[in-house]
Amino acid sequence: MTTLAVLGAGAKAVAVAAKASVVREMGINPPDVIAVERTGVAANWYAIGGWTDGAHRLGTGPEKDVGFPYRSALVPRRNAELDERMTCYSWQAYLIATGQFADWIDRGRPAPTHRQWGQYLCWVAERIDMEVAHGEVDRIAVDGRRWALHTRDNTIHADALMVTGPGQAERTLLPGNPRVLSIAQFWHRAAQHDRINAERVAMIGGGETAAAMLNELRGHPVSTITVISPQVTLFTRGESYFENSLFSDPTHWTALTLQERRDAIARTDRGVFSSSVQDVLMADDRIRHLRGRVAHAVGRDGQIRLTLSTNRGSEDFETVHGFDLVIDGSGLDALWFTSLFSQDALDLLELGLGGPLGSDRLQEAIGYDLAVEGVAPKLFLPNLAGLNQGPGFPNLSCLGLLSDRVLGAELSPTDTAGGDPARPALRRDDEHQSIR
Template identity: 20%
Template sequence: MNAPTTPATVFTVSGGSAHVHDLIGIGLGPFNLGLAALADPISELDCLFLEGRDRFDWHPGMMLDDATLQVPFMADLVTMADPTSRFSFLNFLKQNGRIYPFYIRESFLPHRREYNQYCQWVAERLDSVRFGQQVTSVEHDGETYVVTTATGERHLTRRLVLGTGTSPRVPECAATAVAGDGPAIHSAEYLARKDELVDRRSITVVGSGQSAAEVYLDLLTDQPDHDYQLAWLTRSPRFFSMEYTKLTLELTSPEYSAYFQALPADKRDRLLKSQQSLYKGISGDTIDAIHEALYTRSVGQGGGGVAGTTLLTNTEVRGVTGTEDGYHLALRHVEQEEDYEMDTEALVLATGYRAGIPAFLEPVRDRLRLDENGRYAASSTFSVDHTDREIWVQNGEEHTHGFVAPDLGMGAYRSSVILAAILGREPYPVEKRVAFQEFGVPDRFKIQPGKIQPSELQTEENR
């Protein structure tokens, strides 16, 4: 554990007096906002959180009216670390006269718009948060990190927490199409460009997760008003639902994360691919709503299909070529190993997000601990510098800590761990074990040195 932090000091830099923060958080998504809220009552910690946007706005391109979180309201910014915090979701409801309507609603899942409003409410109450501060470079002057913003401001700090999040992932075969002028977009832009999409004669959605399902359902609902052809393509063998069984949810526990971290890197990468239904699936409610909409549409049509829409599984997009009217898709049926094709005037790629190392860190790249693939090599405390005392990452460690990295429910836990590493004490108790099951081989069952191995035992027949 690191030594406790000391109060922020003032010293001379380049002929002037400069304030040195204990911690600067770069980027303000839910995770760094949660860290800011949990750090707020800690008097000995001087923090500053910088965000390039003018205000907090979480996935505005997917802020659909009926969309809910896939985690309960307790997975807010602070509750799992400090249920008494004034920054809790329940306090937000109480202060806005909405706690009884939320109670009567009897649903644990807040609307996504409501969660966004809650985060904005928290951000407005934190003096440590600064918007309109796009970070352009981070340097080290031998004693402190120098954080420079697009406005020309320079901020000094002993420590950094990187909360820059992830960026939209666009398949290489579609990169040229997305970069063009036509309506080929990532789902992150969906609402901003929806009007452009629905004016086309055909729209194709590509993806297998919650975003793809929500976009398809929204377009399916609006289809009668616009009369476009609508298709949904997924590479998965079926439209996977998110798995919510209780023992499976224990894989979000601190002890499973520790077990995952101890595995070799290649095994972690393979395991993540096999666990996609645990965090990249579709909520059962959304799947049911899609089926109900299709069923309702099918009444009176006869047969099992629905005119005007196509759903295809096992379909991989191999190429996207611009045409005079839109795009030509080169497709491959994974199971049947058969190539086929489709034309569409508009394309929505709900193909997820990927983490990366921001360009502004290039001047201090040598201070970062990276793996052989150039990714953050995060420690058990989420530090990514060689000393484990200076730089931490939020939601950039999926490959080291497992699929819980983007899970809102683990945000307060990770913030608690980071604060404990900085302060040398636990301002918020950090749970060590929460699961009933055990991962790996329990110590009490391990074979002791010198003890006969089961494989060495011989039966009477094979002597």
Template identity: 70%
Template sequence: MSDTLAIVGAGAKAVAVAAKAAVLRELGVEVPDVVAVERSGVAANWRAGGGWTDGRQRLGTSPEKDIGFPYRSALVPGTEVDERMMRFSWQSYLIATDQFVSWVDRGRPAPTHETWAGYLRWVAAVVGLKVVDGEVVRISVDDARWVLHTRGSSLSAGTLMVTGPGQPDRSMLSGDPRVLSIAQFWQRAGQHERIVADNVAVIGGGETAASILNELFHHRVSAITAISPQATLFTRGEGFFENSLFSDPAGWRSLSQAERRDCIARTDRGVFSARVQESLLADERIT
């Protein structure tokens, strides 16, 4: 009898795990039942209203790095696992929704966050991801099992996975209308409520800050200051050697904790995508 893997959040990680579990189950491998506990819906953080975007921003990485990437399974039979995972690839989604030809003809552009959410929701529906509606308010242990508590129910599981980027509604000065949280900013942007100001400061050096800066270019602001915890605004490393760290799990396991954190800082956290950096360079309002 299979156990349950409970995942907090129904985003890209939960969808990817559910897809891999579905494929392995088809091949006769015993895998746990994957159940996600989500308060806002599958891929909510990629959509307007999720607090992290207005849905119109572009994905910072290549969409080919989808839920099955890098398609190099070490499980037996590995090749068959990868072939079956291709059914849930980005290209398969575009073909299923009659968007593939247009995407190729347009030069394979980075999809918007809303489009990416559509892809994740499509995969979740195809593989039958089980989702418990509700916000996890407490996690406890009962007889060596995890118990996830929402306000209306509880879920017992043998294994627990916690996902998600954090809390977009947090603000350093929540009572000051001039200081916006991430969620408040995107709510205004989604309602086409333009910010009018002489000077605007954005605190942060990662892709969330980059998306906000990119959006501010369309608002009536005279000067934009980026306040980063680092010495400058770094561009995400997208060379072969940086990318291979994420594509080769064997190499990743050989790195120390300090080396892993350093790699993540240079390639994921605290960096802007190359596309956004080019936009910043073209606008003289930002410093």
């Protein structure tokens, strides 16, 4: 059997493991899926993960669960059966199994809290007996034709690797300065009901990470909250049927030009607030927006002074602003995982990319199966697949389709002598993936 290692035991790992479990029940051999996780299943949906206090509401509808959109193209002539079997792990199935379904319906199908969503993912993982190797990965190397994930106590070898999650939430502009909070520090205080009391607060970031923290910060005794982002204003995410369908069904996504795709992502996903959060923020006159990118930060005279760079036409202007407290909500680093790569793994990646490693170059190299083209053993990067394959893959919008793409890939490296896969478990057909 081939083995797929997943870095992180979040929603994407659970979705792929659940689909593999169902396919195995149908008498077909999928790859073994093993998640390598430092904390626990769905940790980032709890306060312990550093990205939330667990009490805020899920922005995506919970019906977009591990099987959504239930339109599999993985097992020829048996895809309807596959989808039906996957409904056993749906959000509704979880509510029924835990005696919560009628209450959820009677309350108008409210969005679950992050903690409740994490409980759902843990329920799925437990039902499928998901394999989790506990430990923090400190190095990822290439061992012959396989990946080697090294933790302090163990080494996990795999024929393919999928990287998930936003990385760590502890980074800040000024590490160690008590007047600059990381995302993790902010949510830790929120979870402990430690109120932030300050006159002038700056929130760096214009995306959903910053929006969730702003929503929490509204209930704290602060005088002014300045949101700093490079956009000209705080945009609202498009949430009509037409925008949402781009996330659920990327069939025509690749027919768009690269610029059209970038425009669509900018309008619906990157650096935008959900309409529900915007409605709440509009009513709070303490919140204002300041355009610019943080070029420099320094602690001085009991303040944090931020130097902002703003492009105006053909020139960049710099201005300095002082704050009593700064919250660094700029969000994830798209290439956070590369710091774990050994030099041979970095060389392999750059060789496959045909040039130096960079976010744009990497995004444009993501293929149909959500893996980096030209790299063997396979490296799946769904969080970077939005530009090339569809905006739903980096988030929760099409987990069932994501698992199809990954499990439908040819995981084993190609035998260069014979030209045939060393383990031809999965093969790409013309318009969809099929398991052999």
